[in-house]
Amino acid sequence: MATLTKPLPKAAMQVPLLDLKPQYQPLAGEIQEAIGKVCASQHFILGPAVKELEASVAAYSQCRFGIGVSSGTDALLLALMALEIGAGDEVITSPFTFFATAGTIARSGARPLFCDIDPATFNLSPAAVEAFINAQCVERGGQLRHQRTGGRVRALMPVHLYGQVADMAPFTRLAQRYGLRIIEDAAQAIGSADAEQRRACSFGDVGCLSFFPTKNLGAFGDAGMCVTNDAALAERMQILRVHGGKPKYYHPFIGGNFRIDELQAAVLNVKLRHLDDWSAARQRNAAFYDAALRGARDRVSGGARANQVAHLPGCLENLEDPGASAISRSAAAIASVGLGDPFPALQAKQTIARISRDIGGTQLPFDLAAIAKDADEALSNEGAQG
Ligand SMILES: Cc1ncc(COP(=O)(O)O)c(C=O)c1O
Numbered sequence: 573m574a575t576l577t578k579p580l581p582k583a584a585m586q587v588p589l590l591d592l593k594p595q596y597q598p599l600a601g602e603i604q605e606a607i608g609k610v611c612a613s614q615h616f617i618l619g620p621a622v623k624e625l626e627a628s629v630a631a632y633s634q635c636r637f638g639i640g641v642s643s644g645t646d647a648l649l650l651a652l653m654a655l656e657i658g659a660g661d662e663v664i665t666s667p668f669t670f671f672a673t674a675g676t677i678a679r680s681g682a683r684p685l686f687c688d689i690d691p692a693t694f695n696l697s698p699a700a701v702e703a704f705i706n707a708q709c710v711e712r713g714g715q716l717r718h719q720r721t722g723g724r725v726r727a728l729m730p731v732h733l734y735g736q737v738a739d740m741a742p743f744t745r746l747a748q749r750y751g752l753r754i755i756e757d758a759a760q761a762i763g764s765a766d767a768e769q770r771r772a773c774s775f776g777d778v779g780c781l782s783f784f785p786t787k788n789l790g791a792f793g794d795a796g797m798c799v800t801n802d803a804a805l806a807e808r809m810q811i812l813r814v815h816g817g818k819p820k821y822y823h824p825f826i827g828g829n830f831r832i833d834e835l836q837a838a839v840l841n842v843k844l845r846h847l848d849d850w851s852a853a854r855q856r857n858a859a860f861y862d863a864a865l866r867g868a869r870d871r872v873s874g875g876a877r878a879n880q881v882a883h884l885p886g887c888l889e890n891l892e893d894p895g896a897s898a899i900s901r902s903a904a905a906i907a908s909v910g911l912g913d914p915f916p917a918l919q920a921k922q923t924i925a926r927i928s929r930d931i932g933g934t935q936l937p938f939d940l941a942a943i944a945k946d947a948d949e950a951l952s953n954e955g956a957q958g
Pocket residue numbers: 643644645646669670672673731757759760781782783784794795796
């Protein structure tokens with residue numbers, strides 16, 4: 573099986589993953605004017621730009637409410653807190669994602685349960701989740717319990733990886749059947765839709781977006797948003813975003829400082845108007861890679877599908893060891909076009925190794941020892957090169 577530590581062949585041409593300057597240059601005047609307005613008003617916290625952004629991003633995501641927050645990570649944490657997920661609870665998620673997905677579940681006090689991914693899309697596999705529930709969970713007093721740990725299985729957290737909406741219909745059915753909440757990690761998927769034109773964030777209880785600068789809609793620093801159709805949940809998130817205080821200085825809950833900056837909102841309001849065009853350009857690039865790499869790889873996935881916003885065109889190579897689980901194969905062999913290094917694979921391995929070591933009882937669709945060894949090797953290799 574290909575491993576992460578295999579040196580990549582020297583590229584004939586270095587293609588940068590993303591150069592944000594050409595995106596900024598034509599909008600420089602407009603963005604500087606928007607920033608200038610905030611400076612003139614000196615209204616830096618939860619001002620009119622935040623309100624405008626919350627309304628437009630919620631509508632763009634087919635949701636009623638938007639709660640602007642400090643990052644995609646904080647969006648996930650806030651959603652978990654608002655749904656009162658914590659100690660003794662467990663959340664089913666994908667191991668093939670950025671660290672923040674499982675990291676925030678662990679930070680909330682809950683335990684992440686990793687199920688396998690779909691090798692065609694790299695997204696959490698509904699079949700694997702159902703098999704896990706059938707084999708390892710029981711319903712007791714209307715509550716799904718993980719038999720091995722006794723933990724309450726409270727939620728599903730699918731990730732719309734690389735801008736591709738996860739297969740949400742079966743997740744929704746499972747959630748209804750077992751009383752689970754759904755938090756969508758849509759950090760990479762703003763505007764992405766399924767075949768019925770339903771957009772990322774509109775399926776579950778809360779959708780979580782990241783506006784990290786390299787995302788399809790990127791701020792000038794860290795920012796994110798929770799979107800929802802549930803008015804009560806929206807209000808709870810608004811309160812938790814300001815240390816659980818409502819009215820000001822009265823704290824019925826313990827929250828955090830999860831606010832988005834007014835300056836970031838002002839920038840994002842300008843950029844949002846161009847998002848459709850940028851996502852279409854990403855789709856064209858992904859289609860180009862798909863076609864160009866068709867003969868060279870066993871498969872290219874994660875981009876160029878109708879309605880998907882092609883955040884990154886991931887490509888899967890050397891599909892050896894077909895008996896291994898999809899996550900083992902993908903984590904071993906995936907590389908992102910243009911990135912030139914196996915960042916997503918390394919992320920998946922670290923997530924798995926770190927979370928599983930620190931929190932006993934996680935559910936693993938693979939051999940942890942092999943994954944952890946590979947992650948360690950990759951890390952020490954990185955150190956040696958750096
Ligand atoms: C899948 C996924 N989840 C969560 C996050 C966290 O977002 P942020 O970097 O804005 O905290 C990211 C961003 O890198 C991501 O790609």
